[in-house]
Amino acid sequence: MMNFILPDDWIAKIGRLSVATSSKLRGHHKGSHRSQRFGSSLDFSDFREYTLGDDVRQVDWNVYARTEKYFIKRFLDEQEMRVHILLDSSRSMGEEKKWLFARQIVASLGLMVLSRDDRLSFSSLEEDIHFRRKGATYRKSFLQVVSKMEEATYKGSFARNGLKAMPKDSTVFFVVTDGLEPIPEWEQFFRKLPRFAGDIRCIQIVTEEELNPKYTGDVRLIDSESDKDLNISISNRVLENYKEERHQHETAFQAICSRFGVKNIQLVVEDGIKHAIFHKLLMNRWVQ
Secondary structure (H helix, E strand, O other): OOOOOOOHHHHHHHOOOOEOOOOOOOOOOOOOEEEEEEEEEEEEEEEEEOOOOOOHHHEOHHHHHHHOOOEEEEEEEEEOOEEEEEEOOEHHHOOHHHHHHHHHHHHHHHHHHHHOOOEEEEEEOOOOOEEEEEOHHHHHHHHHHHHOOOOOOEOOOHHHHHHHHOOOOEEEEEEEEOOOOOHHHHHHHHHHHHHOEEEEEEEEEEOHHHHOOOOOEEEEEEOOOOOOEEEEEEOHHHHHHHHHHHHHHHHHHHHHHHHOOOEEEEEEHHHOHHHHHHHHHHHOOOEO
């Protein structure tokens, strides 16, 4: 039996939410989201005077009886939303709590999309990890894909290589990452994103240990990406320097997101998945 990373009761709660966006919808197939175009849904929009070539079946004969003029009804169109989720599976994401939390965020967003009869695609930098389906019948299949991703083991830079795993037809594009690559690499990554989607969002996953490390004394640190080690004596000054450098990195990261029109939000693992979805994402109107 597959052990899903989300409990059954959580799956039901998530299914009542949806991804919110003001981006122009790009799908050509039927969905549950209102387009700016007119179409043939059951939701009435307004009347327009009949012109040669209009479908006579749309003529409102009740209006004609009152005005002796021909008017047709217009209805709002319904189109699918196309959402892509790109998960950073590089080794810096591999800390157990961070990796589980990141996959729970991905799974929750994916279930929202599929439950609304929209099209979901998902990828990571692992070549065999990909998903592209539409509709609620594929919710279990998607959960299986995300749940069986046991480790984040990609060797290399996510920011340099992330573009290789992306489609070019998304309405909303989510990047789920810890954002630890060098700023110049992120600049090149975010610069190219607008060609892939109109609404781009970066979810940055961090832990309390990364924000406020509690190390003391002599320690041996190992870089999870390069396996290089460093022996260092942790003092208050060292911790202050670390926090300052991290603050500078975060400030530059957010500035790049803003520069290229990428919405950015930071989620702390220890706050939990419920707080992340129903407080951070909902309050920021990323979901509704």
